[in-house]
Amino acid sequence: MxxxxxxxxxxxxxxxxxxxxxxxxxxxxxxxxxxxxxxxxxxxxxxxxxxxxxxxxxxxxxxxxxxxxxxxxxxxxxxxxxxxxxxxxxxSIEEEITVNWVGPSIMLFGTEKQKKEYLTRIARGDVIFCLGYSEPNAGSDLASLQTRAVEVGDEYVINGQKTWCSYGHLADYCWLAARTDPDAPRHEGISIFIVDMKTPGITVRPLINILNRHSFNEVFFDDVHIPRENLVGQKNKGWYQLVIALDLERSSIGYAAGNQRIIEELIKYVKETTRNGEPLANDCLTRNELAQLVVENEVARMMAYRIAWMFSKGLHPSYESSMSMVFVSEVMRRTANAGMRILGHYGELDRDSKWSVMNSRIMRMCLSSLSIGVGGGSNEIQRNIIAIRGLGLPRR
Amino acid sequence: MDLGLSEEQEMLKKSARDFLQRECPKKLVRQLDESDEGYSSELWRKMAELGWMGLAFPEEYGGSGRNFLDLAILLEEMGYNIVPGPFFSTVVLGGLTILTAGNEEQKMRFLPKIARGEMILSLALTEPTASYDAASVNTKAIARNGEYVIKGTKLFVLNANVADYILCVARTRKTKDPEDGITVFLVDARSPGLKCTLLKTLARDKQCEVVFDDVTVLEKSIVGKRDEGWPIVKAILQKAAVAKCAEMVGGAQAALDRAVNYAKERVQFGRPIGSFQAIQHYCANMAMDVGGSRFVTYKAAWRVSEDLPAALDAAIAKAWVSEAYGRVALSAHQIFGAIGFTMDHDIHLYYRQAKAAEIIFGGADFHRAIVARELGL
CATH class of the missing domain: 1.10.540.10 (Acyl-CoA dehydrogenase/oxidase, N-terminal domain)
Incomplete structure (x- = not known):
């Protein structure tokens, strides 16, 4: 060790x-x-x-x-x-998706031509993919997705609706999961496609997020024709490719490192702030709260290190990544909440105020951290994975 | 970076698990819990034959020359199985203290005997204030004719009832600085004036009240230097906190394993209860608590082992693991339901262990206070 x-x-x-x-x-x-x-x-x-x-x-x-x-x-x-x-x-978050999900999937399942066409451009930062996974009725139950892709001659024709496509309005391509065999059992009829977002028939409609920003979109596909060669991997095997991609290296270390920075800023704040005539850093509840954040973040960091270490040993973490993800997401929410308690009224102020502290990071984090345990597999789904895959508990 | 166990450590872990499953069944654990001594001399002898007591001592003192991390891995397995007895107080509190702070004569006199399983040690630190700060050390040791006379009451002294020697932390000088004037003595437990009374505790773990009523000791029984004992105590507490975390990680893993096995077998509504999401999520949370605890503990143990500054990491580990094990044991009880609420069932042994381990050497709040200090707050 x-x-x-x-x-x-x-x-x-x-x-x-x-x-x-x-x-x-x-x-x-x-x-x-x-x-x-x-x-x-x-x-x-x-x-x-x-x-x-x-x-x-x-x-x-x-x-x-x-x-x-x-x-x-x-x-x-x-x-x-x-x-x-x-x-x-x-x-942006799409960088992570493009580099860590799309790229490795192309490497594993793509044709030589696809590898040549996309991988170098991804690595250079020239292209960004958005994810076309979720649908209005396919969230956690992703395998129930209904968007159709029908093979017609040299093309696939796509019809359906995707949602929560982050930065779909700015991305170059969509990494799309669509149903290619509606009669097969639901996991057996899904395929993965690369869709150029400029293709006619695509309509992108904004969803304004809780921070009042345009990050998500609904994306509508109306008779969108794409070349047949944009199928990635095997037709109807998309679900399995997608599941493998979810297990690819996805270290939550970035979240722990970002959170570390916030905690350090909170520590700095309490050192510089006086409350009731006393430095806030002397207040024992505040000290206790900050110490607990440091403790939790260290646990989160070690969980993420463990993932990287497992990869370095040629091991393939699966439920371990879920653990790391669930844990850090909850640490981030607790950090935001503890930050609000420590800052009090000042925690409420948005950035345009001259009174705002820490550039309103805590207030913004209070909102943004709500997404961390939801997107990319909710914490409930991750806990199912830990229980079933990690601990061998029965599905039924 | 390497977060894995070495081949030797894997072997140690596996042989410890096998040995304890064979030699320390829960029937024995219960018997010992209910007994006054709280340990089995036969099991103690066998553990010594395996070289466990001297694992982290250098070979010149009869040990195997392994390090603190190896000891932590052994303690993890002892926690997994629950092994009643004075191993922790003898080896961690007593042996390691003599090894790091004792003089050559003390090392030669005590360590080989500890390693052979011929000597049991105990640490008398806490007093009726029940806290781990220097100001709480009020037991006095007064110099008289080249000897010291100790007077005071020590509380929550682990395994003093069976100890041959007790490391007594006493005040030899009172100044404005409570950390100044503390001295550590090695006291023969059979000394006249020393009275030990067993306390009845939640974990039935043989904590004692030890009254020193004018107990006389020779000057040569001082460990380290007179009046400069507090840094020794701090170092013991740091190691003890990390070692206790290792034990807790093992206990938490055992509670998780047992709960998961039960959830797979217990059928209600025509299906195993482990197929219900409520139970699955309890188990997932427990697994996160155990996994998280293990790596912060290993990190702290590694730092202690490498002689690197470990104050922050030790405090992080004890602050986290104290509460994590408590949550794991509680969830295990919830999964076992009514059957877990019986004396016959084993799970309460882990719940009791979790509670006692949470408190000893400072609980989560105590260690968060250290974390805050280490952060410069």
Whole structure:
């Protein structure tokens, strides 16, 4: 057992940290968009920055070199993710989906042509995919999705409705799950497609999120014709591909690292704040609350480290990732709540007020953290996975 | 970074699990819990033959030269099985203290005997204030003709009833700084004036009241330096907190395993209760608590083992694991339902262990206070 990073890994961390310190644009820091707070301006800044990151090979460091990756070790990828999140690097949630779900799926199931066409561009930060998974009646029960893809000659024709497509209005492609055999058992008739978002017949309608921002969309497909070669992997085997992709490396280390930063800011705040004529840092309830956040975040960090370590040993975590995800999502919500208690009235203020503290991060986190235990498999679904896959409890 | 056990550690873990399942069945655990001594001399001898007592002592003192992390892994298995007896107080509280703070003569005199299973130790630190701060040490040791006379009452002293020697933390000088003037003595438990009374506790874990009524000890029984004993105590407490976490991780894993097995077998409404989502989610939460506890504990144990500063990590571990094990044991009871509420069933043994372990060496609040201090608050 050894909990330290090697000298080489520490040097890599310093290198990433230094680079980010110099390269993150001032304007981005001013805009300070948290998760689900993208605007068109911040999106453009993030895209531009991602291309810079891509030049360093740091967008998809795991990819083979021939596809623009660095074949970086799991531990260095862990460090990179930690630094990117801690330093609030310009990026959006779709980056994660594109790089960690779509890319690896193409690598595993795609044709040579698809690999050539997409992987390098993903690694360079040139393209962004949105997910076309959820539908109005297919949320947690994703396998009940109804969007149809019918093979007609050299094409597939798609009809149906997707929802919760984050940044679907800005993405280049949609990674779409559609039903190709309506008569087969529900897990046997789903296929995965790449759909260019500029294809005629696609209508994108905004859903305004709880932070009053346009991040999600409903996407309607009306007789959308796509080339047959945009099928990824085997027809009707999409469900299994999708499940494997969900298990691909998905370390929640970014969340823990981002949360770490918030906790540090809260600590700084209580040191600088006087309440009832006393430094807030002397208040024992506040100290207790902050200490508990530090404890929980350390547990979350160790859970995420464990995932990276398992990968580095050639093991394949599945329920362990669910544990890590559920845990950190709840730590983030508790951090937001504890932050609100500590800041009191000041925690309520939005950013346009001259009175706002910590750039209203706690108030925004109070809202944004509601999504973390819901999107990408709700915490209830994750707990089912832990119980059934991890502990072997019966389904029926 | 490597979060896995070495081959040697895996072997230690497996052999400990097998041995304890064979040699320390729950029937024996109950017998010992109900007895006054609280340990089996036969089991004690066998454990010594396996080299467990001297596991973390250097070979020159009769040990196997393994480290604290190895000891933590052994303690995890002892927690998994529940092993009543003075192992923790003898090895962690007594042995490791003598090893790190004792002089050569003390090491040669005590450690080989501990390793051979021929000596039981105990630590008399807490007093009627029941807390772990220096100001609470009011038992006095007064120098007289090259000897010291100890007077005071120690409470919650683990396994003092069977100890051969007791490490007594006493005040030799009173200044404005409560951490100044504390001295650690090695006291023969048969000394005149020393009276030990067993306390009846929730976990039936043989905590005692030890009254020192003018107990005389020689100057050479001082561990470390006179008046400078508090750093020794702090170091013991840090190691003890981490070691206790390791034991708790094992206990929590056992409670989880038992609850999961029961949930797979117990049928209600025509199906195993483990197929109900309510039960599944209890189990998932327990698994998260156990997994999270294990890695923060290993991290702290690794730091202690490597002699790195471990105050923050030890406090993080004890703050977390204390509460996590409590939650796991409680959920296990909920899953077992009525049957768990009987003396005949084993699960209450874990619930009791969780409660006692949560409190000893400071509970979650105590350790969160340390975390806050370590963060510069």
């Amino acid at each position: 050894d909990f330290k990073f090697t000298e080489d890994e520490e040097a890599f961390r310093r290198k990433v940290h230094q680079w980010l310190k110099h390269e993150i644009p001032q304007r981005w820091t001013e805009l300070d968009p948290g998760i689900w707070e993208e605007t068109e301006e911040s999106w453009a800044l993030a895209r531009e920055f991602q291309r810079k990151l891509g030049q360093k090979g740091w967008i998809a460091p795991a990819y083979p070199k021939e596809y623009g990756g660095l074949e970086l070790s799991h531990m260095k990828r862990l460090i990179l993710s930690e630094e990117l999140a801690y330093n609030r690097t310009p990026m």
